[in-house]
Amino acid sequence: MNFRQLKYFVATAETAQVSRAASALSISQSSVTTAIRELETSLGAALFIRTRHGMDLTDAGRELLASAYAILSKIDEAQNIRHRDTDASGTIRVAASYTVIGYFLPYHLDRLRRLHPNLTIELHELNRDSIEEGLLSGRFDVAVLLTSNITNPGLESETLLRSARRVWCASGHPFAQRRNITFDEIADEDYILLTVDEAANTAMKYWSAQTREPRVRLRTMSIEAVRSMVANGQGITILSDMVYRPWSLEGKRIATVQPAVQVPTMDVGLAWRRGATFSPQMDLIHTYFRQAFNSPYAS
Incomplete structure (x- = not known):
């Protein structure tokens, strides 16, 4: 081994x-x-x-x-022992949205803790509107969130990761045998709509370009509820690879299929107040993520 x-x-x-x-x-x-x-x-x-x-x-x-x-x-x-920086200290106030805290940040927070043991990260989970207000008012230094949702011109952002969205279905569903699925075919199925982190608004944006609407069976803020219902054959959904896991809590399998029409990616990255002077702590966080993701997308 x-x-x-x-x-x-x-x-x-x-x-x-x-x-x-x-x-x-x-x-x-x-x-x-x-x-x-x-x-x-x-x-x-x-x-x-x-x-x-x-x-x-x-x-x-x-x-x-x-x-x-x-x-x-x-x-x-x-x-990472040889890269450990015990000189970096102080506190940085980081805001993050629900999806980012659940599916993106934990690994990086653990690495930052080991690389910079004397750096204190104050973490706050909030929705996008509250995060944007907190950045503009100076309550937070930097945010890690879905940059594809940012609308405030007073903020600067840098996308680190673009996560593709695919159709999720039960492993025994006929769609699981296909290479791609049209939106008309998706519209014929019961649809489980995730609402957390503005997922419903995002979904409606790309559905609005189609001739039909999804047949929504359930709206839920719980990704695990979506996962279980899809795995049990009670509906299908479209969600990003970042939150995908191949099994439900019951141990049932979930398959993914490419939509025939490309849908927007779920973009994750950093945001801060436009024109803000970076503190040493902000520089450290910014540099860490830039090195972790070698090709960031600036915006």
Whole structure:
């Protein structure tokens, strides 16, 4: 067992597809397949069940995934020992929206804590309107939020990540066998509409360009409720890859399919008051995220 094998295994488990794991890692599919085969041989256990819908974890695979996360976290911590900056100190006030705190920030907060142990990050979870007001009034130094939703001209932003939106459906749904799905076909299905972080407003923007509207069965602020209802075959939805997980809380599988018409990405990044003078703490956070995401999109 080695670091490379574990890294490729985790990527495949999270994406449920060798092709998507290879794309995320910028390597060939054969490299991923070989690493998983080597790992299964060394452990003497099958880690995945190969199905028409992708790669389903076995019981042994689920056990290894929990251990792999812990191992990779420790490796990352060890690799960053020489980069640790104990001179950086002070406090920075960071605002973040619900989706960002739940699905983007935790990993980076942990890395920042280990890289800069004397830096205090005051974290505040708020909706976009409150975050924008707080940045303009000086209550917050910087925000991490969905930059695709920012409308206030008094703010500057930098997008770090663009997360594609796809159709989610149960693994046994006929859509799971398809390469792409039209909006007319989606409109024929019950639709589970997520409302948190202005997701409903965003959805209506791209649906407004279509000839039909979604047949909404449920509006909910809970991503886990969406996940469970989709996995149980009670509807479909369109959500971003960033919040995608291949299983519901009940352990049922969720498949994703590309919409036939491209929908806007969910963009995540930093925002601050336009013209603000960066403090050393703001510089540190800005530099960290720029290095973590090598090709930021400035706006």
